[in-house]
Amino acid sequence: MNINEKLLSIYHNKWQDLSENLQNLKLSQYANPLILSFDNxxxxxxxxxVMIFGQETKGWLNGNGSLKTIDEASSRYYSFFCLEKFYKGYGRSSFWKAFRLFDKEIRNANPDKKIYFSWNNINKIGRLEGTGTDPEVEKIEKEFFSVVRSEVELFEPDIVIFLTGPSRDSKIRHHFEDAEFIPVDSTLEKRAIAKVKSQYLPEKTIRLYHPSYFGGFNKVRKKAISLITG
Structure with a gap:
């Protein structure tokens, strides 16, 4: 099996329990789960x-509010991210601005290397509208759709960047239970930027402020770049 077939197998093993439990909630409480796909x-x-994590989607593939199939969600991710058929206003997103920054800096630091980037979220299911997650949905996700570690193990990244902010550290630990957040500089708080040490993550793994926190993110991004390109 190629990597996408293995990914789909992971999702299919959990999809029935996830969808049955989500459908007990109001449609307005959740968007479709973020189902990954790779350019094989x-x-x-x-x-x-390189795998770069955000927090969660702000709505995703809902249309009439119903859950898509795994194949539909996988195809949409591939079209959006791998084929770069982005939504209107994509260029204004603070997350995607930061993503492009790391893309540029990592490529500049490795001009003779082929580099492949993937996008993920630490919470796979956001709200239908607005930011954040619904508590009931998050409980269901934790119980029935904890796939992040499996996605990482399958992807085998050399670099992982969590643009999730310190408030999501517990969510990182949910998937990587041995995760330690280690200060990287005596002049920078651990909540601003930290190395993440886990047996399941590569040596070059960092967590820093979400880029929507402009002042904080701008302060630490130079240090972050040095950690992942040095």
Whole structure:
């Protein structure tokens, strides 16, 4: 099986329990789960693989509010991210601005390497509208759709960047229970930027402020770049 077939197998094993429990809630409480897909050719030929995490989607694939199939969600992710068919206003998003910054800096630091980037979220299911997650939905996700560690293990990244902010550290620990957040500089608070140490994550793994926290993120981004490109 290629990597996408393995991904789909992970999702299919959990999908029935997840969908049955979500459908007991109001449709307005949740968007569709973020189902990953990779460009298999670019993935296999990459010298360096990078996974960048955000917090959660602000709505995702809802249309009439119903859950899509796994294949539909996978295809939409592939179209949006791998084929770069982005939504209107994509360029104004603080998260995607930060994503492009790291993309540029990592490529500049490795001009002779093939680099493959993937996008993920520490919470796979956001709200239908607005930011954050619904407590009932998050409880269901934790119980029936804890797939993040499996996604990371399958992707085998060389670099992981959590643009999730310190308030989401407990969510990182949910998936990587041995995660330690280690200060990187005596002049910078651990809540601003930290190395994340876990047996399930590569040596070059960091967590820093979400880029929507402009002042804080701008303060630490230079340090973050040095940690992942040095």
């Amino acid at each position: 050719k670019r993935y296999e030929s990459a010298d360096i693989r």
